[in-house]
Amino acid sequence: MNSITQDNESTQEQLDQIKTQEGVSITDHDDTHTEHHHGPEKGIKRWLYTTNHKDIGSMYLVFSLVMFLIGGSMAMVIRAELFQPGLQLVDPHFFNQMTTVHGLIMVFGAVMPAFVGLANWMVPLMIGAPDMALPRMNNWSFWILPFAFAILLGSLFMEGGGPAFGWTFYAPLSTTYSNDNTALFVFAIHIMGMSSIMGAINVIVTIVNMRAPGMTWMKLPLFVWTWLITAFLLIAVMPVLAGTVTMVLTDKYFGTSFFNAMGGGDPVMFQHIFWFFGHPEVYIMILPAFGIVSSIIPAFSRKKLFGYASMVYATASIAFLSFIVWAHHMFTTGMPLAGELFFMYTTMLISVPTGVKVFNWVATMWRGSLSFEVPMLFAIAFVVLFTIGGFSGLMLAITPADFQYHDTYFVVAHFHYVLVTGAIFSIMAGVYYWLPKWTGNMFDIALAKWHFWLSLVSVNVLFFPMHFVGLAGMPRRIPDYALQFADFNAIISIGGFAFGLSQLLFVVVVYKCIKGGDKVPAKVWDAAEGLEWEVDSPAPYHTFETPPKIKN
């Protein structure tokens, strides 16, 4: 009971703080409720049985960090082999397994769980809810993930190795021409899909039902908005992915011919179905990033986000457009002219709402009072480098030019700019932004700045020259290359090793911050806005047990 009284006291302190602030005032009815609470259990049981959104959020984040390092070490294998022309370290079959599993791990194991972890931690705190709406399902959606990835990674050790058909698993390479790892791959994807769908349902139910009184739709923080839209995308497309892998499974083992021309099927249909999932998936990995950056930039510009409403509408239009552009991944696959034109135009259109976002961030910074704490550094790098990824995306939309870019390193450069310096930089910005709130400690700022600057330089050494080798004609997913690509590949590999090693600094910073550091106040960053800054640092195990009231 002692701890609860303390909690109440601290809540009271916060309330006093909050009431002095402009704009928002909160009234709490703490004294009227006498529920009995549990603190966290001790030992492993805490983590196995937890239904606490903060615990689950932390597990998601740690899991995604582990996956980021595993997927990253596969990238190191790839870059080591490509350091020089010729085959030095691995055989082509193993090389293909590395590119495939690297992609799968990074997409499904690193980026997506990291965003789900951030959503678990921050959505209830941002909307003034005590927890996620469906806490037991929340536990389950996390705990099936390690099994999915154990199966996927385990398949690397089976006879003939793991999946080697690219993360896009185009049929018939993944059906008729693959070995039995396909079965494990399909099973793993099914589990990941279930986890994602449950996570998405949880986010939607939480946001729709558990907003504190007065937290109207157009007051929601943008991170909550972007996640709400992302969750709808997930529910719409993860079943499509499940259907695709199931068809792959039955084609391989049960004699169906969905993708087999000899049986009346169509291998190109696979690509249509896959990319109908795949393109919204791309936005699943970037919309929450928009939300994070839209929280950070105003905080360190000491100025309101320039156009909140237009940001919401832009996010929604990007989400809508993401459903009608999928075939731009398939321009070379053979499509009627009308189809090519349609998908070219819709793809070009996406740059309009994306441009609105970038302009808004810049307008927010314009005539602000900027300071450059680590989260802001990552956010600024995000805006610049993501925009570069956006430019190459616009170039890729131009169908005639895409015939030259398609399946070359130009594409590799493009999607690594939007996913590494886009999604992953935003995740790091978010972690640096909220880590003091989670742990109650400030991270080692000097070390974090080292991490930022080393990452920034190396990531560009790594990915920028890929544009050049791609334009000069180097196809992607090859273990060896012609001699004219040798110099650039050596540079790219050096950038890759440097970027990989720099991330170990991140691990150190996070570990040190969990272990200790300078204590931080509830409001870690002086100009940050939102309910999450009104609970203690570290955030108590239970927060907002009675909803805060938000008035304008």
Add this chain to the structure above:
Amino acid sequence: MGVVRFTLWLILLIPQLSFANSSLNMRVGVTDISENVYQLHMIIFMICCVIGIIVFGLMFWAIFHHRKSKGVKPAQFHESTKIEILWTAIPFVILIGMAVPATKALIAMEDTSKADLTIKVTGSQWKWHYEYLTYQGKKGDVDFYSIMSTSQDQITNKEGKGEHYLLEVDKPLVIPTDKKVRFLITSDDVIHSWWVPDFAVKKDANPGFINEAWARVNTPGTYRGQCAELCGKDHGFMPVVVVAKKPTEFDAWLIESQKEKQNEAQADQALLSQTLSKEELMTLGQQVYMSSCAACHQPTGLGIPGVFPALKSSPIALGDVNAHIDMVLHGTPGTAMQAFAKQLTLKQLAAIVTYERNAWDNNMGDVVQPSQIKARIGGDE
């Protein structure tokens, strides 16, 4: 579009800026279409650069001048419908400016009508097959496989790498310049993609479906490309080499090739009555094995467990010789094991089977003659 004209002007006046034909940029290529694509690429690139300079310029201005450390007090402005409409509408107009030339180029690229020469391009793991279907209304009647000719020793760094490392083949595709050449592209197994950067032609080869593309080459020369769609283990070792010859030279080449094909058929017939020595068959067998079989079954005959079966001590190589021949001739449908009956000559087929039954301590002692192969092919018809 002023911006488009401005960028075009930039490209024309400052060619250094465009890095044409350097190892940094897209190749201009040797067809009108590829030049068109290159221009399009440069226009979009320049537009992106201009937008980037403006947006990043404003941003960095703010970063340098609107700093807290300089004592700047933040402005309070936000929300402006006018500005929002403006920065939605302007990009939209720029996009229309981009879409117009792109649409024109695309329509031209997709017009495969009125071709002078039609070639069927078939991908299979990991080689290309070219079949000349019609040339100026007449049957082409030439077909051949095109396999990478870079040696394993170069790839595994036991030997210095040649100038065209990984981008050289035993028999290149030969086409005439100044003629419209139509490619019908398909595949025998997985999806491949036939790509020649200098023609701006990249089309997927889908099993069971036929795609079309075309090129009219302006300059004679040798043009190199690669398979662009992941197609299994040796995806990186599946180059495309096209030699463009002047029409008269091409005509001569075509007639020569047609004759060669007839001679080969005759030579194969002549072989039927001969008995080849085991040594000769083993030497040739090893050669052909290395180029046609070793990619999967490995030079050691051990295969890759779980992916490609071993031949050393395998039930096929140690079993009935006719079953072994049938396997090589017809493959196993639905697996990576191809049918080699049409890919290789009788002599090569005989040599391969002989080699596989005697190499790696298989020591079956069998010597398979071309006539035996012919009998198995004939027997099935």
